[in-house]
Amino acid sequence: MIKVVVVEDHPIMVEGLKNILRSDAGIEVSGAYGDGKSVLQALEKGQPDVMLMDVNLPDISGVNLCGEVKKKYEDVRIIALSTHDEQPVIHSMLQNGASGYVQKNALGNEIIHAIYAIMDGEEYLCSSTKEALKNADMELLKAIPRITRREKEILQLIGKGLTTMQIADQLFISTHTVESHRKNLMEKFGVNNTTSVVKLASEYKLL
Amino acid sequence: MIKVVVVEDHPIMVEGLKNILRSDAGIEVSGAYGDGKSVLQALEKGQPDVMLMDVNLPDISGVNLCGEVKKKYEDVRIIALSTHDEQPVIHSMLQNGASGYVQKNALGNEIIHAIYAIMDGEEYLCSSTKEALKNADMELLKAIPRITRREKEILQLIGKGLTTMQIADQLFISTHTVESHRKNLMEKFGVNNTTSVVKLASEYKLL
DNA sequence: AAAAGAATCCCGGAAAACAGGGGTTTTATC
DNA sequence: GATAAAACCCCTGTTTTCCGGGATTCTTTT
Numbered sequence: 001m002i003k004v005v006v007v008e009d010h011p012i013m014v015e016g017l018k019n020i021l022r023s024d025a026g027i028e029v030s031g032a033y034g035d036g037k038s039v040l041q042a043l044e045k046g047q048p049d050v051m052l053m054d055v056n057l058p059d060i061s062g063v064n065l066c067g068e069v070k071k072k073y074e075d076v077r078i079i080a081l082s083t084h085d086e087q088p089v090i091h092s093m094l095q096n097g098a099s100g101y102v103q104k105n106a107l108g109n110e111i112i113h114a115i116y117a118i119m120d121g122e123e124y125l126c127s128s129t130k131e132a133l134k135n136a137d138m139e140l141l142k143a144i145p146r147i148t149r150r151e152k153e154i155l156q157l158i159g160k161g162l163t164t165m166q167i168a169d170q171l172f173i174s175t176h177t178v179e180s181h182r183k184n185l186m187e188k189f190g191v192n193n194t195t196s197v198v199k200l201a202s203e204y205k206l207l
Numbered sequence: 208m209i210k211v212v213v214v215e216d217h218p219i220m221v222e223g224l225k226n227i228l229r230s231d232a233g234i235e236v237s238g239a240y241g242d243g244k245s246v247l248q249a250l251e252k253g254q255p256d257v258m259l260m261d262v263n264l265p266d267i268s269g270v271n272l273c274g275e276v277k278k279k280y281e282d283v284r285i286i287a288l289s290t291h292d293e294q295p296v297i298h299s300m301l302q303n304g305a306s307g308y309v310q311k312n313a314l315g316n317e318i319i320h321a322i323y324a325i326m327d328g329e330e331y332l333c334s335s336t337k338e339a340l341k342n343a344d345m346e347l348l349k350a351i352p353r354i355t356r357r358e359k360e361i362l363q364l365i366g367k368g369l370t371t372m373q374i375a376d377q378l379f380i381s382t383h384t385v386e387s388h389r390k391n392l393m394e395k396f397g398v399n400n401t402t403s404v405v406k407l408a409s410e411y412k413l414l
Numbered sequence: 415a416a417a418a419g420a421a422t423c424c425c426g427g428a429a430a431a432c433a434g435g436g437g438t439t440t441t442a443t444c
Numbered sequence: 445g446a447t448a449a450a451a452c453c454c455c456t457g458t459t460t461t462c463c464g465g466g467a468t469t470c471t472t473t474t
Contacts, residue, residue, distance in 0.1 A: 004463095009312055010220075010290075010311045011223075011312070011313065011314050011315055012220055012222070012223040012224055012227065012311060012315065012318070013217075013219055013311070013417075015224075015227055016218075016220055016222035016226065017219055017223070019222050019223065019226045020222055072310070104219060104220070105216055106218070106219070108218060108219065108222060146427085148370050148449090148451075149451095150451060151450095159402070159403070159406050161399065161400055161402065161406075163429090163430065163431090164431075173451090173453085174454080176452090176453055176454050176455080177451080177452055177454090179431080179432085180449085180451085180453080180454095182431080182432085183432080183434090184450095187456070191368050192433090193370075193431080193447060194431075194432090195365060195401055195402045196366070196367070196368035198405060199366045199405050199409055200366075200405055202410065203409065266424085284459085293474080306457075355420060355421080356418085356420090358421095370460065371460070372459095380421090381424080382420070383422085383424055383425080384421075386461080387421085387422080387423080388421085388422095389461080390463080393462085399462075399463090401461075401462090402432090
């Protein structure tokens with residue numbers, strides 16, 4: 001019996017997943033949690049074989065949660081569940097120890113397949129994810145850039161439509177500093193204007 | 208027996224919804240469709256009492272689909288289902304004839320409540336949506352701007368990080384024209400720089 | 415057929431952002 | 445305690461965007 005835990009903040013999704021997994025005799029859903037904190041608590045009292053983990057959780061990003069779980073309990077295998085198929089997200093999840101990546105628009109049996117596949121030690125990507133990765137054509141596979149607190153702060157203010165000067169005023173720093181951060185952000189995102197930075201950040205849900 | 212149709216492109220969600228609705232004796236799920244086209248086809252052969260409609264569909268935006276359905280079959284009541292609780296989205300849906308708006312992180316019985324409420328002629332908003340609208344504080348309630356084909360095209364190119372000149376080259380139009388469009392976009396979105404336009408557009412999923 | 419809206423084009427000055435160099439001081443991490 | 449990052453600061457020249465007008469054609473709706 002494979003023990004599966006569901007980490008997902010949408011009760012309807014949870015309901016659907018449970019239902020699908022129930023239909024398979026070899027799988028047992030041993031718990032469902034809506035946020036990162038309660039998962040980590042629950043894990044202290046016992047680990048499942050597989051975790052189905054939503055990438056977007058209310059309290060912590062799935063990427064980070066994935067990393068933390070794997071650090072503490074390396075035997076737990078994680079399948080990322082997500083609406084997105086952006087390469088950077090996929091990549092970050094896999095690099096943080098996820099063994100599978102399934103999109104939410106997947107069919108029920110695709111998830112069951114995924115569970116069995118990763119229990120066999122394979123890495124499982126659903127068809128649309130594979131497609132997305134294929135289209136990515138190698139070197140485009142940049143992960144989500146790691147940005148600092150300050151950079152994020154500035155990014156958010158830029159997103160609000162403030163100018164460099166307004167941001168400088170608000171944070172009590174010089175415009176030159178703001179421009180440096182702006183520059184660094186553009187570099188980290190690999191683009192050459194702030195508009196693209198904001199677009200990407202919003203895609204990666206960093207805003 | 209209330210006949211309900213589910214319009215949702217995530218099979219897992221569909222599964223969850225069906226499961227929840229099955230638990231109520233007065234509700235019958237008479238069909239489930241994954242895109243706008245198949246819904247419209249199905250409706251020609253008979254209408255349900257209520258439609259649970261996802262706002263993000265692969266082929267058509269939920270907002271438009273909602274409008275079309277209501278135009279042809281005004282008796283069908285629509286409950287919008289969505290991950291977002293952005294005011295503009297909520298507003299657009301309600302203005303296009305939706306009678307209810309429930310977020311996907313809602314509990315199962317909230318959806319059942321919603322169905323009964325709108326069958327009684329009420330308008331139903333789930334708690335978090337009400338919260339979102341309350342926070343909106345009036346005048347912020349701008350709907351998603353209606354943008355033209357051309358504007359959308361230019362918006363996308365701007366999102367790619369192209370400059371006015373590059374866009375002009377690519378579309379074989381003058382830079383002045385591009386600037387006009389840029390200007391109109393800013394006006395329609397009520398902001399004063401392109402970065403904000405792109406951010407909003409990406410939030411509203413217009414990109 | 416008239417009106418409205420979309421799409422195209424035009425100008426010039428002011429205000430930002432970008433590019434690309436320089437540097438110091440905190441704050442983590444090893 | 446050393447080293448590396450982060451966060452901070454500064455400069456100048458160039459490019460791009462923003463803002464404020466105004467104008468013509470084409471298409472769609474009434």
